[in-house]
Amino acid sequence: MLKAFKYRLYPSDSQADFFMRSFGCVRKVYNLMLNDRIESYKKHRETGEKIKLPTPAQYKNEFPFLKEVDSLALCNAQLQLKAAYNHFFSHPSSGFPRWKSRKNPVQSYTTNNQNGTIAIVEGRYLKLPKMEPVRIKLHRQLQGLIKSATISRTATGKYFVSILCETEVEAKKLTGSAIGMDLGVTSFAAFSDGTKVQNPKHLTKSSARLSKAQRKLSRRALQAKKEGRFLADSRNYQKQRILVAKLHEKIVNQRNDFHNKLSTYLVNNHDVICVETLNVKGLVRNHRLAGALHDVSWSAFLSKLTYKAEWYGKQVIQVGRWFPSSQICSSCGHWDGKKGLHIREWSCLSCGATHDRDVNASVNIRAEGLRQFHGTA
Template sequence: MATLVRRAFKFRFYPTDAQAAELSRTFGCVRKVYNLALQARTEAWQQRQERVNYNATSAMLTVWKKTGELAYLAEVSSVPLQQTLRHLQGAFANFFQKRAKYPTFKSRKKSRKSAEYTSSAFRFRDGRLTLAKMADPLDIVWSRPLPDGRTPTTVTVSQDSAGRWFVSMLCDDRPRPMPTTDATVGIDVGITSLLTLSRPIEGLTDRQGKICNPRHERKDRRRLAKAQRDLARKAAGDGKNRAKARLKVGRAHARIADRRRDFLHKVTTALVRENQTIVIEDLTVRSMLKNRVLARAIADASWSELRSMLEYKAAWYGRDLVVVDRWFPSSKLCSTCGTLRGRMPLNVREWTCGCGTAHDRDVNAAKNILAAGLAVAACGDGVRPQRSTPGGQSSAKQEVVPPQRTRAAAQPRG
């Protein structure tokens, strides 16, 4: 039976002038309440070592609405304001559990413009969505249908830097698992070749099993640079010319992001459809972005988003995703005889093992990643097998995490 999951369905819509004005006011109020609550919680801790929770900030919101300076907060729907307090509570929870940094204030120009409505603040009937404080439904472009008989539980309205309006509807859904297959694949990510697979897939890779990196940012680099130069020449402030220049920069970034996201969706869907078990390598992308030479190319490749898509699509459609530890020497290990080579700089793209096998660095790495992942899948939970090279040097240690989660192959440092 298909697993019940919560899926967000995002659509573009075109608001009327009145709706756009109402949503813009709501965005501003959401940002103001978030900043006020963050300031109150920060001051309470710094001055009195007191922790303020969601209930306390909710009571503060009631008081703020009754003051003369913040009376405008009562003019918009109260639900998005309560939701932003819940988001702040979640941000502090992540901070205290060391999953994120301390929350920061929202900027009027740089922060994402969004407002979240729960079921009490919108009406959805016959495919028509009407938000609180609005008389008319939103003019939504229905690019795909919602799950049959499903009503959104939460609606999030947002506006991106390109000025486009979007509505995201969170619904319960049961994705149909794809037919099982015996196919497996190991994936090595890169820059010149975005992905190198352990085996070629017709219609997706070349003969070596590589998927070329489209370099989306490089294609629009000149257009983006020109838009940024035009923005830099505009006088600082809130002038109309500067706003127009900022919009052009936003549109250039949106064009790049849309193409990148579309490409990654197509690639990950094809990989999940064709393979029962997918093995990838765990990478610390945040640390790799500190390399000033490769940071731009790594950011454009968007390896983190690629992994995220593979994770949730594998969970939806009944596939197994195995993650190999980042310290596994996939490039230096001969996939034929298991010999572990010494130091191998990044400029070495092809090498020949002592057994006589000529290797392409990326293809060899993909094969080794697949072998390590299959070893994890075969051994079961709590087993830490160790494979040794002919010379007696350990090549990898793996472990399996409990079911219902992504299985991972781990190798301790040192």
């Protein structure tokens, strides 16, 4: 089983410089290969000729500075482009692979471990190919064999490493419990045991602060434009931009923390977790819901829940979107028809039971999930 461990890095100035150059070279190779692929495709269509694509190593003659960085990082750029193409072929609506931009503040590269080229030294340093060991904050122990490391820089200039390890994870004790979960709009989620989980208050607060800060940023941009100044030279704009990036980072951290705690709680206490697969794209297009859904960002949560369940020998069952979880009475099975999103509570016309919309849906999701799980029609 592969498990990722993320740590903060504290590179020296020259090491940060090396990271920046590595990001730049990876970007360069990625873009060169993307360009070559597009060109060779055009040629192939015109002449029917099949053109062999160059490898990252072949670009080194034309661009000697590529030799200075980790060659495995360049190979991984090739793999990344391949993955982007495959994703495009299997999900054409996701769009054609895009160019990597120097202007994107978030940059990264990935390298692989070859007989100890990546290692933790003295519990304080991270050994990486082609450079002196970098100071690392090892806030928790690494487990297993190191396969690869991804070094990244955030929008606010912090450096992190995500180390992928091959590790054996022990299955968690079975509890004999199954739970249904409806990812809500007014709450984060409702559960078939009648409980609900709200978005943490600090997260809602930061989100409100973020939108305010973003509005201020657009005003600053507008102001600079009016006065005929470049954004790069506008100090007030730049100050606000960093503030926005910091807030954004804070929200991502708070959200990850919340998702981690909730998913761990669920896999600790239940063997089977039934969830609904929603059409995120379709929902986000609906304006009224966009903000709420963006905030709950539950597709990120589902992926965390799914990999944790896999690690610990638990099951996540996804119930199809077509399943009318909010239309069926969970007490008697009566089909009560479609309900607008504004209806939060309803009474069954057949048995008279009163339902909280989301809790009722989660009870139905649990029943449907278990039906799928046991394979009974």
